[in-house]
Amino acid sequence: MTDVASAAAIGATVDSRPVVRRRRKRITGRSIAVLVFLTVCALFFCVPLYVVLTTSLKTMDEIRQGQIFALPQTWTLEAWRFAWTEACSGITCEGLRVGFLNSVLILVPSLILSVALSIVTGYALALWDVRWAGAFLFLLFMCAFVPFQIIMYPLIAMTRSIGVYGTIWGVAVVHAVLAMPVLTLIFRNYYKDVPQEIMSAAIMDSGSFWRIFGEIILPMSGNILIVVLILQITSIWNDYLIGVTFGGFNTQPMTVNLANMVTVSTGTASYNVDMAAALLTALPPLLIYFLLGKFFVAGITAGAIKG
């Protein structure tokens, strides 16, 4: 630092070019090492994606040669077609498109239920004077840590008794229940920063809980809604356990299809089909990630630092 400063002082009186060069040289020494290390790490992170992608484009004959890192000699989308339309998952052999459709059908109601429940709860807790709000928040915080397994059987019994077990609605309800604590805390933390005077003005102008929500608060929630939606879309899409437990045989999501396809495949394993299926399953959240990465990062960080 002192070197650079004095060099800059000298350079300023004589000529600016040597200073620039010297500065860059000083930084580059360490920077190269850092950049090399980061690049090696980046390769480590990319290898699985590369391997999965190239494998999915190879024929089985080529795969058996054991050249996992080689590019395909003959590029083929046959494995992708097969995974999408013909691959067997359990007893049915209609490909992943069944699971894909189920995942979409599960996603929509799960998303609506979980976001609607949490946004209203977060709004009421943050902006209205409700009794026991502090205690309730603490309870929600604790619920966020509860392992799913301890409430799993009771949830099965309850969804069965209201007749939604084994249906898309059952899965949606359980998603809404499990996401509620964390999402509520996220919304509540966001709404806590709405100026108190705006709420006072709205209470004097209208006084209606729902009108203030619909006309004033919801239009102010654009950013947090996108963040939460992305967080929920990826976590619902990537879920396996809830789907396999609460979905019926005909309503299991794509992840369950994929797991069945890979773990219980009969006969010889077709790794190119498995990899194509894995990529198909990963594609929607990956697309969201690469298109809306900023919101995705905000979402997982917000989800992490709930308290």
Added chain:
Amino acid sequence: MPRVSFERIHKAFGAVTVLRDLDLSIEHGEFLVLLGPSGCGKTTLLNMLAGLTDVTGGRILIGDRDVTDLDPKDRGLAMVFQSYALYPTKTVRGNLRFGLASARLPREEVERRVAWAARLLQIEPLLDRKPAQLSGGQRQRVAIGRALVKHAEVLLFDEPLSNLDAKLRTEMRLEIKRLHDELSPTVVYVTHDQIEAMTMATKIAVMNNGVIQQFGTPDEIYERPANLFVAGFIGAPAMNLKRARILRRGGLVAGVFGNGQQIDLGDYAFAKAPQEGSEIVVGMRPEYFGPPDAPAREAAAVFDLPVAHTERTGSDATGYLRFDEGLLSLRVEPGQAARLAGGQKVRVAFPKGKASLFDAATGGRL
């Protein structure tokens, strides 16, 4: 019939009592300013009237309606907030409309009122903008407009000018005064700025520590402060408050200061005949002193004091003279201020009938 009245209001937050047994009532069309330092309970009182804060005990009446347990929107009030509190996602028009929509007014009536308020406040060109696109002064006008469209009987202001710069503040002060003259609603206005209070109010309630120290017209409060707190709080530069002892010689009543100087109190309207030797505080407003070294006629007191320093505040100047162990301030012409060199002795006179006297022990007016 009183239009707004507080009866034996009591307010506690947990174990902390903020207001105790407070009574206050103002007539229709009056402009009441609740004035006091921060934390004195004035905003709490306003919020209780608005219904935003619960009352622990007592009643609030508007007209002859008991509104203590009514929802804020059912009280017939409108409020202007310190931070303007405009709805950020709505246009100016939307902000003005929002309060009316819940009143279920016909559409034309809503539009008519919005147009009326926009014309009154000269915000017509701004109607389709969002609050973020407005300047501070414009936001303030919109906030006032939002309160006016409701045609409320009572308008509440919570330090509405404190976020504006000095020039805009003067402008808006006149604007609010003009609106009050034109529309004559009942106004309750909270501020810690005494200039706002003195210029706009028809009645001022000076508050401190949850207690109303004095309630009266601006003139009464300025000329006859009820106690030491009001005397010290109102007026800038502040009133000179000097301890003295009562001296009675025959029909003569005088106050003797610690430095032996005297002030003739013969014309003071004592509520109760003063006791010889009792401790008092004499209040003298800086602007009532005659010009330094000018011949004094009919003076209650004449002091010969050394100059400590002078301070120029633009149109005015204040001279500080050493008096007893402290300073005595007086207003002087800026031209004269330059001639008051440090250490130089000057003679100043305080006129008759202008002093305020307080009991040194209780702080109450004598």
Added chain:
Amino acid sequence: MSIRWTRIAPQLALSPALAVTTVAFLGSILWTVYLSLTRSRQVPDYGIDWAEWSRQYGRLFADDGWRIALWNLVTLGIGSALAIVFGFVLAAMIDREKRGESFFRTVFLYPLAVSLIVTGVAWRWILNPSMGLEAALHRAGFEGASFNWLAQGDTAMYAIILASIWQSSGFYMALMIAGLKSINSEIWSAARLDGVSLWRLYVEIIIPMMRFTFLTCAILLSLGVIKAYDIVLAMTNGGPGQSTWVPAYFVINALSQKQNLGYASAAAVMMLLITAVVFLPLVLLTAWQARRRNAA
């Protein structure tokens, strides 16, 4: 006193969430605790024989599968902790070397967007002995290289740890970058003026300043480890044998394979206890740190 809707409407709006919390969380926990005291098998049996109420727990502690599951939980916890270290190193490098920041962030974080099932499938394929990494290394001349981890009970956990680190390092990196960015930039200048070496700067100043972030990461890591199920299922399905069982897997296995409700409930209660024992100190410590930070 008239009904004040401004008071009642928000309370009403909270009632669904309140119902969910009391029924689906608190009620369900109590239900499971109760079931763990019964002899329920495929269907719940609500009679409790108080003479041997701890029967399921007794069986559980005597079960080799459970002991393996607990041991694996510890292994997984320690192994995955490397992800925090790795995440911190990545974050520190990205934060100091601004070049390529968004590129590297994107690359390191993408595994988090992918389902753990997919992650497991991908790594299982890479670790395939006859066609995967091992075969490729053998062909390249490294005859001694052995990456057949999944086939052997004593190494299968390492494969799961490797995949977990790959999946979660980017996440900790993102949290660490947020933590590093909140550190006053003057500290860097001050340290450089004092001639403090980079190593000492990190060890003695930066890391202690990021205690709060590290604690948050530790909480999230333990949460992730206790919940680990998908990755185990996709990579090993518990095998070979029972060698990669973890408590979450154990409970679901007891419920769906063994069809033993009482037994699964007892294991689930133990999971909750483990969570409580790990979290309460961590959460309290974090709250304490947060309070201290606010006070400062």
